[in-house]
Amino acid sequence: MNEAVVLTSERILEVTEDVLRRYGLAKATVVDVARALDVSHGSVYRHFPSKASLREAVAKRWLERVSKPLAQIAAEPGPAPVKLERWLRELFDAKHKRVCEDPEMFATYLTLAREACSVVKAHKQDLIAQVEGIIAEGVAQGAFDVADPKIAAAAIFDATRSFHHPAHADEWADCTCSTRVDAVLTLLLRGLAAR
Amino acid sequence: MNEAVVLTSERILEVTEDVLRRYGLAKATVVDVARALDVSHGSVYRHFPSKASLREAVAKRWLERVSKPLAQIAAEPGPAPVKLERWLRELFDAKHKRVCEDPEMFATYLTLAREACSVVKAHKQDLIAQVEGIIAEGVAQGAFDVADPKIAAAAIFDATRSFHHPAHADEWADCTCSTRVDAVLTLLLRGLAAR
DNA sequence: GCGCTGACAGATTTCAATATCTGTCAGCAC
DNA sequence: GTGCTGACAGATATTGAAATCTGTCAGCGC
Numbered sequence: 001m002n003e004a005v006v007l008t009s010e011r012i013l014e015v016t017e018d019v020l021r022r023y024g025l026a027k028a029t030v031v032d033v034a035r036a037l038d039v040s041h042g043s044v045y046r047h048f049p050s051k052a053s054l055r056e057a058v059a060k061r062w063l064e065r066v067s068k069p070l071a072q073i074a075a076e077p078g079p080a081p082v083k084l085e086r087w088l089r090e091l092f093d094a095k096h097k098r099v100c101e102d103p104e105m106f107a108t109y110l111t112l113a114r115e116a117c118s119v120v121k122a123h124k125q126d127l128i129a130q131v132e133g134i135i136a137e138g139v140a141q142g143a144f145d146v147a148d149p150k151i152a153a154a155a156i157f158d159a160t161r162s163f164h165h166p167a168h169a170d171e172w173a174d175c176t177c178s179t180r181v182d183a184v185l186t187l188l189l190r191g192l193a194a195r
Numbered sequence: 196m197n198e199a200v201v202l203t204s205e206r207i208l209e210v211t212e213d214v215l216r217r218y219g220l221a222k223a224t225v226v227d228v229a230r231a232l233d234v235s236h237g238s239v240y241r242h243f244p245s246k247a248s249l250r251e252a253v254a255k256r257w258l259e260r261v262s263k264p265l266a267q268i269a270a271e272p273g274p275a276p277v278k279l280e281r282w283l284r285e286l287f288d289a290k291h292k293r294v295c296e297d298p299e300m301f302a303t304y305l306t307l308a309r310e311a312c313s314v315v316k317a318h319k320q321d322l323i324a325q326v327e328g329i330i331a332e333g334v335a336q337g338a339f340d341v342a343d344p345k346i347a348a349a350a351i352f353d354a355t356r357s358f359h360h361p362a363h364a365d366e367w368a369d370c371t372c373s374t375r376v377d378a379v380l381t382l383l384l385r386g387l388a389a390r
Numbered sequence: 391g392c393g394c395t396g397a398c399a400g401a402t403t404t405c406a407a408t409a410t411c412t413g414t415c416a417g418c419a420c
Numbered sequence: 421g422t423g424c425t426g427a428c429a430g431a432t433a434t435t436g437a438a439a440t441c442t443g444t445c446a447g448c449g450c
Contacts, residue, residue: 007424029411040425045413155378159354167362183350191386202394224441235395240443 007039009047009057016058025108030054056116062109063123066094067130074130080138081189087134088156091127092163092181099169110166128153138192145194152192159188202234204242204252211253220303225249251311257304258318261289262325269325275333276384282329283351286322287358287376294364305361323348333387340389347387354383 015036019028030051034041048054073087099106113120132153138144146152162168163181171177210231214223225246229236243249268282294301308315327348333339341347357363358376366372 030413031411041412042414042426043424046423049413051412151374151378152382154375155382158357158375159379159382161360161363162353162356165356165362167360168356179346180349180353183346184354187347187350187354187383187386189386191382191384195390225443226441236442237396237444238394241393244443246442 007037007043007047012037012044012047012054013057013061016054017061020058020108021105024104025111052115055112056119059109059112059116060119063113063119066091067123067126069094070127070130074133080134080141080143081193084131084134084138084156084192085185085189087130088160088185089181092160095164095166095169096172096177099166099172106166106169110169113166124157128157131156135192142194144192146192156188156192160184202232202238202242207232207239207242207249208252208256211249212256215253215303216300219299220306247310250307251314254304254307254311255314258308258314261286262318262321264289265322265325269328275329275336275338276388279326279329279333279351279387280380280384282325283355283380284376287355290359290361290364291367291372294361294367301361301364305364308361319352323352326351330387337389339387341387351383351387355379 012033016028016033019033019036022028023032030044031041033054034044037044044054048057070087070090073083073090076083098109128150132149135144135146135149135152135156139146139149144152162171163177163184207228211223211228214227214231217223218227225239226236228249229239232239239249243252265282265285268278268285271278293304323345327344330339330341330344330347330351334341334344339347357366358372358379
């Protein structure tokens with residue numbers, strides 16, 4: 001009758017994150033995860049066909065925690081330029097906070113993401129689609145002058161890589177970073193604006 | 196009388212590049228370099244105080260080969276917007292060509308650059324200063340409307356990272372890359388333009 | 391004297407033996 | 421039947437001894 005002992009994929013993922021936090025990415029094994037769940041490691045393989053797929057699922061959960069709050073901003077009403085700026089700043093803040101508050105876990109997730117590149121690609125497509133939505137809205141409002149919102153969205157994503165791509169995380173602590181964000185956002189919003 | 200046997204820092208650097216190409220970064224040793232030069236390894240230490248400083252010097256040479264042709268473009272006369280676009284495209288082309296033509300050597304130089312981060316910082320400052328010059332010129336010509344050319348130059352550099360930072364090199368082969376470069380350049384030039 | 395050599399100490403890397411892990415599956419318990 | 425276990429084979433990681441490398445310097449040859 002004890003519901004807690006039911007082994008679900010969700011529970012495995014939660015415990016796997018704990019194990020990764022405790023042991024680190026390099027040392028965490030499927031056996032460790034099984035031990036933390038108090039089951040045999042064979043049981044874990046009943047829910048995930050391989051260690052790689054388990055890690056991929058952890059990466060996916062992590063990326064979803066980034067994209068959900070952004071989707072909410074994208075769905076709100078209001079002027080597109082303000083919304084785009086808010087959306088981008090939220091994206092940067094989410095990333096910067098994660099790396100500042102728990103750098104080790106950030107490094108762990110980063111490596112997981114490198115391995116699960118198809119998951120990352122889907123995440124990127126999701127984010128770009130959200131930006132595309134905001135830009136199309138801006139065009140409809142007469143605020144933006146853009147030939148192709150899809151291409152413009154990809155350009156916005158490319159042009160802000162310095163502030164959201166983990167390869168540049170070591171610069172995010174830099175005190176000039178906020179000024180640099182402001183400068184790029186100003187430039188990009190001017191570039192999109194109807195005149 | 197044979198000038199070829201004179202041991203100069205320059206000659207050591209040339210031979211070191213050969214050795215790196217032949218053996219790879221991980222396996223190339225100071226002893227290998229000395230053997231290629233037909234001297235004892237102690238002689239190499241007469242010109243470079245450590246293996247790290249030798250590697251740093253190799254990285255510096257490589258970066259200078261990137262920045263010199265750009266400085267030439269920056270020094271030419273002409274309308275700033277055209278020049279800025281040419282300068283940026285030359286920067287991207289230089290990087291993209293290097294990674295396409297000799298990916299192994301690119302990886303080698305990339306690792307060297309990571310180690311010699313002070314050299315890379317100076318290189319970055321150099322490039323940003325060149326952009327600043329072009330932007331200031333554009334302001335003087337009435338083509339650009341920019342509050343602070345220094346900040347704008349840093350913003351242009353940040354906003355084009357996707358196309359010149361080696362962390363994104365794996366995307367440079369992508370067939371959509373040229374479209375993406377066009378989209379970002381259009382956006383940025385519109386953002387700088389006086390209206 | 392000047393520049394190079396080569397032996398050396400300590401640090402680092404390699405390699406092979408050993409231990410641990412991944413993924414499977416026959417069989418047990420319910 | 422359903423879901424879990426634990427022994428197993430092959431793959432991967434760890435370890436410590438041996439080999440190699442880095443950086444120094446006394447001394448040799450010109």
